[in-house]
Amino acid sequence: METQSQVVARLRSAFGSGVTIPVAFRLNQLSELMSMITDNEEQILVALHKDLGKPKFEAIMSEVDIVVNELHHAIANLSSWIQPDYVSKNLATKLDDCFVRREALGVVLIIGPWNYPLHLLLLPLVSAIAAGNCAAIKPSEVSAHTDQLMAELIPKYLSQDCYTVVRGGAEETTTLLLNRFDHIFYTGSQTVARIILQAAAVHLTPVTLELGGKCPCFIYGRVNIAAAARRLAWSKFFNAGQSCVAPDYVLCSPATRDALLPELRQTLEEFYSRDPQTSPDLSRIVSARHWTRLMALLKRSAGEVVLGGESDQQDKYIAPTVLVGVAEDDALMAEEIFGPILPIITVESLEDGIAFINRQEKPLALYVFSDEAAVVNTVLEKTSSGGFCSNDGIIHMCLPTLPFGGVGASGFGSYHGRWGFETFSHRRAVMLRGWTLERLNGLRYPPYREDKLSWLRWTMSAKSSCSIM
Amino acid sequence: MSRELLVVQRARKSFQTGKTKPLENRIQQLKSLLLFITERRSDITDAVKRDLGKSALGTELFETLGLEGEINLAIEKLAEWAAPRPVEKSLLTISDEVYIQPEPLGVVLIIGTWNYPWALTLQPLVGAIAAGNAAVIKPSEVSSHSAKVMEELLPQYLDKDLYPVVTGGVLETQELLKQRFDHIFYTGSSGVGKLVMAAAAPHLTPVTLELGGKSPCYIDKNCDIPVACRRITWGKFVNCGQTCIAPDFILCEPSIQSRVVEEIKKCIKEFYTDNPETFEDYGRIINQQHFKRLMALMEGSTVAVGGTSDESQCYIAPTVLKDVTGESKVMKEEIFGPLLPIITVSGVDEAIQFMNEREKALVIYVFSHDNKLIKRVIAETSSGALLANDCLVHYTVSALPFGGVGNSGMGCYHGRHSFDQLSHLRSCLIKQLKMEGVNSMRYPPHTAKKLGWARFFLVKRVNVSRLRRLALLATLAGVAAFVVQVKELKCPSSVPRAVKGFALISAVFYVTRL
Numbered sequence A: 001m002e003t004q005s006q007v008v009a010r011l012r013s014a015f016g017s018g019v020t021i022p023v024a025f026r027l028n029q030l031s032e033l034m035s036m037i038t039d040n041e042e043q044i045l046v047a048l049h050k051d052l053g054k055p056k057f058e059a060i061m062s063e064v065d066i067v068v069n070e071l072h073h074a075i076a077n078l079s080s081w082i083q084p085d086y087v088s089k090n091l092a093t094k095l096d097d098c099f100v101r102r103e104a105l106g107v108v109l110i111i112g113p114w115n116y117p118l119h120l121l122l123l124p125l126v127s128a129i130a131a132g133n134c135a136a137i138k139p140s141e142v143s144a145h146t147d148q149l150m151a152e153l154i155p156k157y158l159s160q161d162c163y164t165v166v167r168g169g170a171e172e173t174t175t176l177l178l179n180r181f182d183h184i185f186y187t188g189s190q191t192v193a194r195i196i197l198q199a200a201a202v203h204l205t206p207v208t209l210e211l212g213g214k215c216p217c218f219i220y221g222r223v224n225i226a227a228a229a230r231r232l233a234w235s236k237f238f239n240a241g242q243s244c245v246a247p248d249y250v251l252c253s254p255a256t257r258d259a260l261l262p263e264l265r266q267t268l269e270e271f272y273s274r275d276p277q278t279s280p281d282l283s284r285i286v287s288a289r290h291w292t293r294l295m296a297l298l299k300r301s302a303g304e305v306v307l308g309g310e311s312d313q314q315d316k317y318i319a320p321t322v323l324v325g326v327a328e329d330d331a332l333m334a335e336e337i338f339g340p341i342l343p344i345i346t347v348e349s350l351e352d353g354i355a356f357i358n359r360q361e362k363p364l365a366l367y368v369f370s371d372e373a374a375v376v377n378t379v380l381e382k383t384s385s386g387g388f389c390s391n392d393g394i395i396h397m398c399l400p401t402l403p404f405g406g407v408g409a410s411g412f413g414s415y416h417g418r419w420g421f422e423t424f425s426h427r428r429a430v431m432l433r434g435w436t437l438e439r440l441n442g443l444r445y446p447p448y449r450e451d452k453l454s455w456l457r458w459t460m461s462a463k464s465s466c467s468i469m
Numbered sequence B: 001m002s003r004e005l006l007v008v009q010r011a012r013k014s015f016q017t018g019k020t021k022p023l024e025n026r027i028q029q030l031k032s033l034l035l036f037i038t039e040r041r042s043d044i045t046d047a048v049k050r051d052l053g054k055s056a057l058g059t060e061l062f063e064t065l066g067l068e069g070e071i072n073l074a075i076e077k078l079a080e081w082a083a084p085r086p087v088e089k090s091l092l093t094i095s096d097e098v099y100i101q102p103e104p105l106g107v108v109l110i111i112g113t114w115n116y117p118w119a120l121t122l123q124p125l126v127g128a129i130a131a132g133n134a135a136v137i138k139p140s141e142v143s144s145h146s147a148k149v150m151e152e153l154l155p156q157y158l159d160k161d162l163y164p165v166v167t168g169g170v171l172e173t174q175e176l177l178k179q180r181f182d183h184i185f186y187t188g189s190s191g192v193g194k195l196v197m198a199a200a201a202p203h204l205t206p207v208t209l210e211l212g213g214k215s216p217c218y219i220d221k222n223c224d225i226p227v228a229c230r231r232i233t234w235g236k237f238v239n240c241g242q243t244c245i246a247p248d249f250i251l252c253e254p255s256i257q258s259r260v261v262e263e264i265k266k267c268i269k270e271f272y273t274d275n276p277e278t279f280e281d282y283g284r285i286i287n288q289q290h291f292k293r294l295m296a297l298m299e300g301s302t303v304a305v306g307g308t309s310d311e312s313q314c315y316i317a318p319t320v321l322k323d324v325t326g327e328s329k330v331m332k333e334e335i336f337g338p339l340l341p342i343i344t345v346s347g348v349d350e351a352i353q354f355m356n357e358r359e360k361a362l363v364i365y366v367f368s369h370d371n372k373l374i375k376r377v378i379a380e381t382s383s384g385a386l387l388a389n390d391c392l393v394h395y396t397v398s399a400l401p402f403g404g405v406g407n408s409g410m411g412c413y414h415g416r417h418s419f420d421q422l423s424h425l426r427s428c429l430i431k432q433l434k435m436e437g438v439n440s441m442r443y444p445p446h447t448a449k450k451l452g453w454a455r456f457f458l459v460k461r462v463n464v465s466r467l468r469r470l471a472l473l474a475t476l477a478g479v480a481a482f483v484v485q486v487k488e489l490k491c492p493s494s495v496p497r498a499v500k501g502f503a504l505i506s507a508v509f510y511v512t513r514l
Helices: A004-016 A023-039 A043-050 A056-081 A121-131 A143-158 A171-177 A191-201 A225-241 A252-270 A286-302 A350-361 A371-382 A417-423 A438-444 A452-462 A462-468 B003-015 B023-039 B041-052 B058-081 B120-130 B144-156 B170-178 B191-203 B225-241 B254-272 B288-297 B349-354 B371-380 B415-421 B435-444 B447-461 B463-489 B497-512
Strands: A097-106 A108-111 A136-137 A163-167 A183-187 A207-210 A214-218 A245-251 A305-308 A321-324 A342-346 A365-369 A389-390 A426-431 B098-103 B107-111 B134-139 B183-187 B205-211 B216-219 B249-252 B302-305 B320-325 B341-345 B361-367 B382-386 B422-432
Touching: A004 A108, A004 A136, A004 A143, A004 A163, A004 A171, A023 A056, A023 A121, A023 A143, A043 A056, A043 A121, A043 A143, A056 A121, A056 A225, A056 A417, A121 A136, A121 A183, A136 A171, A143 A163, A163 B023, A171 B254, A183 A191, A191 A207, A191 B191, A191 B497, A214 A225, A214 A350, A225 A245, A225 A252, A225 A342, A225 A365, A225 B435, A245 A252, A245 A350, A245 A462, A252 A305, A252 A342, A286 A342, A286 B249, A350 A371, A365 A371, A371 A389, A417 A426, A426 B371, A438 B225, A452 B058, B003 B134, B003 B170, B023 B058, B023 B120, B023 B144, B041 B058, B041 B144, B058 B120, B058 B225, B058 B415, B107 B120, B107 B170, B120 B134, B120 B183, B120 B216, B120 B415, B134 B170, B170 B191, B183 B191, B191 B205, B216 B225, B216 B349, B225 B254, B225 B341, B225 B361, B249 B254, B249 B349, B254 B302, B254 B320, B254 B341, B288 B341, B349 B371, B361 B371, B415 B422, B435 B447
Parallel strands: A108 A136, A108 A183, A136 A163, A183 A207, A214 A245, A214 A365, A245 A342, A321 A342, A365 A389, A389 B422, A426 B382, B107 B134, B107 B183, B183 B205, B216 B249, B216 B361, B249 B341, B320 B341, B361 B382
Antiparallel strands: A097 A426, A305 A321, B098 B422, B302 B320
């Protein structure tokens, strides 16, 4: 049984051999990863169901297909992504070759969370492989069945020298972080993120942090409340609210709240039937610990449950629950909910709503539901968040052309598509100068003179280059 | 309540008023910064002379010239940089607006350094202002005269609340680092870089670290050695070797070592006269501490050129050390001074191995006529940047990202990269509440049929822009044909209708630039 240090040493040795650099190798490994998923789709769905009670539809859309999609995108675009970018120059450097090269970083560490245990582990891996790195892959032990499955499948399909699964809990992760990596990609909580940053600082390792936060959903102005309710309910209760980009709470006027509630009731009934516990389309809470945490939150809340509220500890089930009368200092507002509980907080005006949002930490996503473009634009301009989506939820993260990441307390760095490729690459500036024009260089050598300086100013300004050539 | 806490609070409050958002305001501040540099040029060059013994022209060349260029570039390009950046859409988002909106981060901390106290403190500031942030500026206390001038004069030009200057030493910097920032931009040593990153951790603050390292310089035996040595001599002894991208040491074959020494000796004389100590354009070591450090580094190595010094003046002559090995004292840390060791290697293979055994440097220099050799070094090594056949000048191309990798740092800046580094690129998807019917396939209760449709829409890759163009072209062609027909009825001519139609469509095509 290899120790962690041995694993890292082996990965480093594999990277040093240069095997991951050729595009053919990367494309081959990406295809293998694709096969791993498509060959074993059934097993994957079973594991996800055991871990989270994930309905087949959700598992396919948000776990399997999204990774397959990303793989197709990477395979199709890799050869263009690795092309060097030639850049504009000034007159002094006109005859030189100036370009930016994307180079692999080395050995990266990917730490996945439990809520989308396949997606959030493998999507960064796709980018890491595409960028030519070796990777230590640490699935979350909380989603135990998927963890086990990844440990079994990955070595069967991917090069064991270059990509290794490392398993364990908090203790093992802490010791793993003592090793030196060339990049750490972490998805999870703020608490653990701080520990990771401290560990990374020791080695000057750059980090990408995909954290969470309380994603507000602001419903304001003239709005098609029925459509809004459906999209809100879908994005909130997908994966039983255990999504980093789930709308955490709703902000709206009292009148909107009154119009929203019956729509939500109808929508929830339509989606999950009168007894959601019997619906095959609703996930479960991942663990007893999180179930207890959520139930405690509900208990401590001063709000009033108007929809749902049922639960079953044995089944780790909590019904889609909506509360009203929740204030800013409520227990439900103290932490990211990460469950099927939706507080509705009322505000009197657009400005109040914006001020409320800005008093909280910057979230990973911010949602606005309104038919009034002015409302959407005002909120967009006066707030900050990782991403922004109007009149829908979650869906903005399905586009591989948009960078997916946080800001402030919701994290830094981004990925998806080309953004992931860039995250796992070093952009190396390369300049190839010629041997001629040494006389021109004379302008810069000592002794320094005023007239030399004037000439230099002229040659170095970009503008002069445009007019001459 | 500490001074540092108050300063940061004030900057944040000022940022929250929203006054940095309008581009005109940012441009106004950038123009003021430019005015500061041009109006106060003599104060600046005076301060640098006192800090580093650098001549006025030297300061202009290496500090303010680059700064002016960056400011002008930012002013010219700001609207372009700050504009929403549309991205390719999927079939499902075909009728939506999908773009990336650059936004300010908030309050940025800029920690400057002493070797180019103006360029390396104010260039990040240009990016911070352009991106719409507030910025707390902490100049290095080691270049104390420059810090003083910056503290006194900058507030006369820039918004005092948004861009305060905080001077002080280690204690004050530590106090600053306790405060919460939205980004920290640090230029300096790897050792302190680790401390900065660790201090940023509790606040989850992203950092840009512009560090250093030992930048190797490989000279191929078959290259134009006189020209190579001129460029290397210049690159090394500018600012008395106190440049993060100075060629730290030379790697070459034993057969050319004497030649290299001779040529460098010649260039030193040409640039700095026989007596660099009295020559205006040769600088000084920043302080006693670094002087002593450098003198100690020379121990055990053979001096081939220079070697003289004067502690009272913090003067060390341009010095070349030969027959140095990887274990010599001078190879244990970044030199950051006017000592140029030459280490002999059997060829480029050994040179590459030597480089790869060490931490990744900020830049690798290669002097060769052989493009294949250069390409090999590029492919088989890693560094912040690579410059072939010259030194330092990659710094002047603002389109090139300037930054390190591994021990030499993380993040990059210059030109647009400064703007992007200090912005948040926010993904925006603007949808409407219409067409709710399309969404029904994703809602529970889930059926196999719905799943099929959903998979199609969400997964299918379609070149949306090409679809749109084709549709548009088809429409225009139809319109053109119609117009031609109508015209034909009104005013017949001898030119065949088809040709006219074709000409019209081509004109439309050209004009709309599909």
